Amino acid sequence: MVWLRRTTHYLFIVVVAVNSTLLTINAGDYIFYTDWAWTSFVVFSVSQSTMLVVGAIYYMLFTGVPGTATYYATIMTIYTWVAKGAWFALRYPYDFIVTPVWIPSAMLLDLTYWATRRNKHAAIIIGGTLVGLSLPIFNMINLLLVRDPLEMAFKYPRPTLPPYMTPIEPQVGKFYNSPAALGSGAGAVLSVPIAALGAKLNTWTYRWMAA
Numbered sequence: 001m002v003w004l005r006r007t008t009h010y011l012f013i014v015v016v017a018v019n020s021t022l023l024t025i026n027a028g029d030y031i032f033y034t035d036w037a038w039t040s041f042v043v044f045s046v047s048q049s050t051m052l053v054v055g056a057i058y059y060m061l062f063t064g065v066p067g068t069a070t071y072y073a074t075i076m077t078i079y080t081w082v083a084k085g086a087w088f089a090l091r092y093p094y095d096f097i098v099t100p101v102w103i104p105s106a107m108l109l110d111l112t113y114w115a116t117r118r119n120k121h122a123a124i125i126i127g128g129t130l131v132g133l134s135l136p137i138f139n140m141i142n143l144l145l146v147r148d149p150l151e152m153a154f155k156y157p158r159p160t161l162p163p164y165m166t167p168i169e170p171q172v173g174k175f176y177n178s179p180a181a182l183g184s185g186a187g188a189v190l191s192v193p194i195a196a197l198g199a200k201l202n203t204w205t206y207r208w209m210a211a
Contacts, residue, residue, distance in 0.1 A: 018079065041143075045136035045183030046190055048100045052076070053131045053191045054198040056106050057123060061202045066114035073106035098146060101138035105131045120199060128195035132187030140180045 055076075056069035080099045088094045109127040116122035 041179040042183045049135045049187035050194040057198040069106040069109040073102035105135040124195045128192040132191030136183030
């Protein structure tokens with residue numbers, strides 16, 4: 001049964017990593033992600049934080065080795081960069097899809113697990129909080145390096161975008177003035193229960209395989 005349990009674990013890891021790429025492609029282009037001053041940045045930051053932490057903590061607790069979360073985030077990053085090449089082949093700019101900065105946040109999760117001597121609960125609470133807090137900040141820095149994103153949204157619309165989702169000029173100051181702070185706050189709150197879910201999935205998989 002050991003081979004079946006391991007196969008199930010690795011299959012889950014691959015599925016989550018591939019889904020991270022799909023989520024980035026669907027929500028991470030210039031029309032959604034880089035209209036970053038307002039709602040889209042917060043929504044995308046929370047989705048990326050929770051998606052990263054559930055897979056990373058599952059994989060890390062499965063191996064029990066600090067550093068595994070960073071390895072998992074690297075897999076997600078490579079997948080997304082490969083997918084960017086597909087858009088480039090369709091004559092879009094190579095930076096049409098902005099790859100989120102997952103790796104530093106995953107490193108913080110690994111560091112928490114290592115510093116607490118592989119304490120699972122500390123990894124869930126402290127590591128999950130750090131991932132939720134840090135990822136929006138790293139992504140904001142990432143987006144500041146992108147050239148004129150809103151102009152690119154109008155110049156290169158997604159071919160699959162429905163008419164009611166065409167990009168509009170954001171209303172500055174209409175909702176809130178600090179998307180990075182709001183994204184970090186919401187991400188920190190939501191990443192902890194999602195991290196607990198990832199840890200629980202690890203336990204459930206073992207129990208299911210042992211049945």
